[in-house]
Amino acid sequence: xxxxxxxxxxxxxxxxxxxxxxxxxxxxxxxxxxxxxxxxxxxxxxxxxxxxxxxxxxxxxxxxxxxxxxxxxxxxxxxxxxxxxxxxxxxxxxxxxxxxxxxxxxxxxxxxxxxxxxxxxxxxxxxxxxxxxxxxxxxxxxxxxxxxxxxxxxxxxxxxxxxxxxxxxxxx
Amino acid sequence: xxxxxxxxxxxxxxxxxxxxxxxxxxxxxxxxxxxxxxxxxxxxxxxxxxxxxxxxxxxxxxxxxxxxxxxxxxxxxxxxxxxxxxxxxxxxxxxxxxxxxxxxxxxxxxxxxxxxxxxxxxxxxxxxxxxxxxxxxxxxxxxxxxxxxxxxxxxxxxxxxxxxxxxxxxxxxxxxxxxxxxxxxxxxxxxxxxxxxxxxxxxxxxxxxxxxxxxxxxxxxxxxxxxxxxxxxxxxxxxxxxxxxxxxxxxxxxxxxxxxxxxxxxxxxxxxxxxxxxxxxxxxxxxxxxxxxxxxxxxxxxxxxxxxxxxxxxxxxxxxxxxxxxxxxxxxxxxxxxxxxxxxxxxxxxxxxxxxxxxxxxxxxxxxxxxxxxxxxxxxxxxxxxxxxxxxxxxxxxxxxxxxxxxxxxxxxxxxxxx
Numbered sequence: 001x002x003x004x005x006x007x008x009x010x011x012x013x014x015x016x017x018x019x020x021x022x023x024x025x026x027x028x029x030x031x032x033x034x035x036x037x038x039x040x041x042x043x044x045x046x047x048x049x050x051x052x053x054x055x056x057x058x059x060x061x062x063x064x065x066x067x068x069x070x071x072x073x074x075x076x077x078x079x080x081x082x083x084x085x086x087x088x089x090x091x092x093x094x095x096x097x098x099x100x101x102x103x104x105x106x107x108x109x110x111x112x113x114x115x116x117x118x119x120x121x122x123x124x125x126x127x128x129x130x131x132x133x134x135x136x137x138x139x140x141x142x143x144x145x146x147x148x149x150x151x152x153x154x155x156x157x158x159x160x161x162x163x164x165x166x167x168x169x170x171x172x
Numbered sequence: 173x174x175x176x177x178x179x180x181x182x183x184x185x186x187x188x189x190x191x192x193x194x195x196x197x198x199x200x201x202x203x204x205x206x207x208x209x210x211x212x213x214x215x216x217x218x219x220x221x222x223x224x225x226x227x228x229x230x231x232x233x234x235x236x237x238x239x240x241x242x243x244x245x246x247x248x249x250x251x252x253x254x255x256x257x258x259x260x261x262x263x264x265x266x267x268x269x270x271x272x273x274x275x276x277x278x279x280x281x282x283x284x285x286x287x288x289x290x291x292x293x294x295x296x297x298x299x300x301x302x303x304x305x306x307x308x309x310x311x312x313x314x315x316x317x318x319x320x321x322x323x324x325x326x327x328x329x330x331x332x333x334x335x336x337x338x339x340x341x342x343x344x345x346x347x348x349x350x351x352x353x354x355x356x357x358x359x360x361x362x363x364x365x366x367x368x369x370x371x372x373x374x375x376x377x378x379x380x381x382x383x384x385x386x387x388x389x390x391x392x393x394x395x396x397x398x399x400x401x402x403x404x405x406x407x408x409x410x411x412x413x414x415x416x417x418x419x420x421x422x423x424x425x426x427x428x429x430x431x432x433x434x435x436x437x438x439x440x441x442x443x444x445x446x447x448x449x450x451x452x453x454x455x456x457x458x459x460x461x462x463x464x465x466x467x468x469x470x471x472x473x474x475x476x477x478x479x480x481x482x483x484x485x486x487x488x489x490x491x492x493x494x495x496x497x498x499x500x501x502x503x504x505x506x507x508x509x510x511x512x513x514x515x516x517x518x519x520x521x522x523x524x525x526x527x528x529x530x531x532x533x534x535x536x537x538x539x540x541x542x543x544x545x546x547x548x549x550x551x552x553x554x555x556x557x558x559x560x561x562x563x564x565x566x567x568x569x570x571x572x573x574x575x576x577x578x579x580x581x582x583x584x585x586x587x588x589x590x591x
Contacts, residue, residue: 013360013361013449015555015557015558017536017537017555017557017558017559017560018557018558018559021537021559022536022537022538022560023537023538025209025238025239025536026209026239026243026244026246026247026250027246028212028213028216028250040558040559040564041558059361060360060361060364060394063360063361063394064296064555064557065296065536065555066210066294066295066296066298066310066311066312067209067210067312068210068213068294068312068313068314069213071312072213086361086364088361088364088394089364089365089394089396090296090310090311090312090391093311093312093315094311094312094313094314094315097312097314097315097318098312098314142196144196144326153314154314154315154318155217155220155221155314155317155318156220158221158318158321158322159220159221159222
C-alpha cells in the first residue's frame with residue numbers, strides 16, 4: 001500500500017478545533033466535514049488539496065477533542081496520509097479505527113517542507129521526499145493495527161471475525 | 173514488577189494477573205458513554221457491525237449535552253437519532269432534556285462511575301471519573317460503537333507519572349488552579365499517553381469537586397487518564413450516589429513511575445491559561461491588564477455545586493460590570509436545584525449574571541455565548557485553542573470560578589483576593 005502527493009505542512013499542537021471547528025459538528029457526513037477541513041488553521045486548504053496529498057506536522061497532532069469528525073474530515077478531503085512527529089492519543093486511535101493512514105516520524109517532519117512531493121510505502125514504513133531526494137523510516141504499526149488498517153477500519157475488522165466464536169474480536 | 177492504580181484496573185478487566193507498560197490488551201468495560209455529537213457517528217458504525225443489541229443495556233450511557241436543548245435543526249436531528257437509538261436498544265441510561273446534565277457532572281451524580289471501574293466515553297473529558305479511582309478515558313465514536321457492540325476495548329497499557337500532593341491550598345485556590353499549574357509546568361503533551369496518578373497527604377484538602385476538575389483536565393496534558401487514590405471523601409461520595417459494587421486499587425510500593433512530581437498545594441497561586449493553549453499559564457500576579465467581554469462559569473470542568481457557591485459568594489452584593497456578559501452553567505438539574513435552595517441563583521441573577529439550563533454551550537463554540545471577532549472571555553472551561561468559543565480572532569482565558577467571578581465584577585482578569 002502506497003501514498004503519494006503534495007505536502008501541506010503545519011507546526012506543533014494542531015488541535016481538533018482547527019481541524020474541524022465545533023460549528024460544523026452538527027453533521028457527520030464526511031463530504032460536508034471535508035469541505036471545512038483545516039478551516040481555522042488554513043482557509044485555503046480545502047481549495048488546494050487534491051486526492052492523495054499528504055499532511056506533515058509537528059508534535060501532538062490532533063490534540064484536544066475526541067471528535068472522530070477530525071480524521072473523518074481529513075480522510076474525506078482526499079488526504080492519503082498524515083505524518084507527524086507524534087500524535088495525540090485519541091486522534092491516533094481514531095485514525096487507525098477509520099482507516100486513515102498515519103505515521104510517526106520526527107526525522108521526516110524535519111526533512112519535508114510545504115509543497116514538496118512525498119511518497120509513503122506503508123509495508124516498509126519508508127517515507128521518501130521526492131522533491132529533495134531524501135528518505136526516512138517510520139515506526140511500524142503493531143501487528144493487529146496493520147490488520148485493522150488493511151480492513152479499512154475497526155468495524156470492518158470486527159465484522160470479518162465470527163462474533164460468536166471464542167476468539168477475541170481484536171485478535172490479541 | 174509492581175503495578176500502578178491504572179495498570180491494576182486494566183489487568184483486572186483483561187483477566188490478567190499482571191500487565192506492563194506498552195503491552196496491548198483487550199479489556200471488559202463497565203460503562204460506554206456518548207453524547208449528541210459523538211453518538212450519531214457511533215450509531216452509524218454500530219449499525220454497520222450488524223449487531224442487533226448493545227452488549228449490556230445497563231452499561232451504556234447516552235447524554236445529549238453539547239448542542240442541547242436543540243441548538244438548530246441539524247442538532248435536533250442528531251438528538252433525535254440518539255433518542256431513537258436509545259429507545260430501540262432499550263438503553264437504561266439515556267437522559268433526556270429535563271433529566272440530563274453535562275455528562276461528566278451527571279455520570280458520577282447518577283452513580284454510574286465507581287472506584288475500580290473501567291470506563292470509555294466518546295468525549296475527551298471522560299477522564300473526569302478518575303477522581304473516583306476509576307480508569308476512565310476518552311475515545312472516538314468507532315471505539316464507542318465497538319464498545320457498545322462487544323463490551324470490550326483494546327488498550328495499550330500506559331506508563332504513569334506520579335503527582336504527590338502536599339499541604340493545603342491558599343484561600344481562593346482550587347482544583348482548577350492546581351491542574352492549570354500542573355499543565356503549565358509539564359506542557360500540553362507533558363503526560364502524552366501516560367496515566368497521571370494523584371496521591372499524598374494533600375489529597376484530604378481537595379474536595380471531590382476539586383478532584384473532578386483536576387481529573388477532567390488530564391487530557392489537556394495529553395494523558396490517557398487521570399486517577400486519584402481513594403479515600404474517605406471518595407467513599408462518602410460513592411455511598412451517597414451509587415449502589416454499584418466498587419473496588420479500591422492502590423499502587424504497589426514497587427510500581428514504576430516515569431517521573432514523580434511533589435506538588436506543594438500551599439504554594440500554588442490562582443492560575444490563568446492564556447490563549448491559545450491550556451498550558452500557556454501565568455499566575456494571577458503576572459496577568460497584567462486583561463479586559464474581558466464575557467465571563468463563563470460552568471462546564472464539565474467547573475459546573476458543580478462548590479463552583480457555583482464560590483462564584484455566587486463573590487458576586488453576592490456586587491454587580492457584574494456594566495457591558496460584561498456573565499453566563500453561568502450549572503452542571504446538572506440537581507446542582508441547579510441545590511443552587512436554587514441555597515439562594516445562589518438569586519445572588520447570581522441579582523448581580524447581573526445569567527443562569528442557563530445545563531449544557532456544554534459555549535465551551536466548544538456551540539451556543540449560549542459565542543464570541544465575536546476581537547472579543548475576550550475568561551472561562552472556567554477546559555480549552556482555549558484558536559476559535560474554541562467563537563471567532564478565530566477571539567480569545568479565551570481559562571481560570572477558576574473564583575477568578576472568573578472576580579473578573580465579572582471588575583471587567584478584567586482579577587485576583588479574587590484583591591476585590
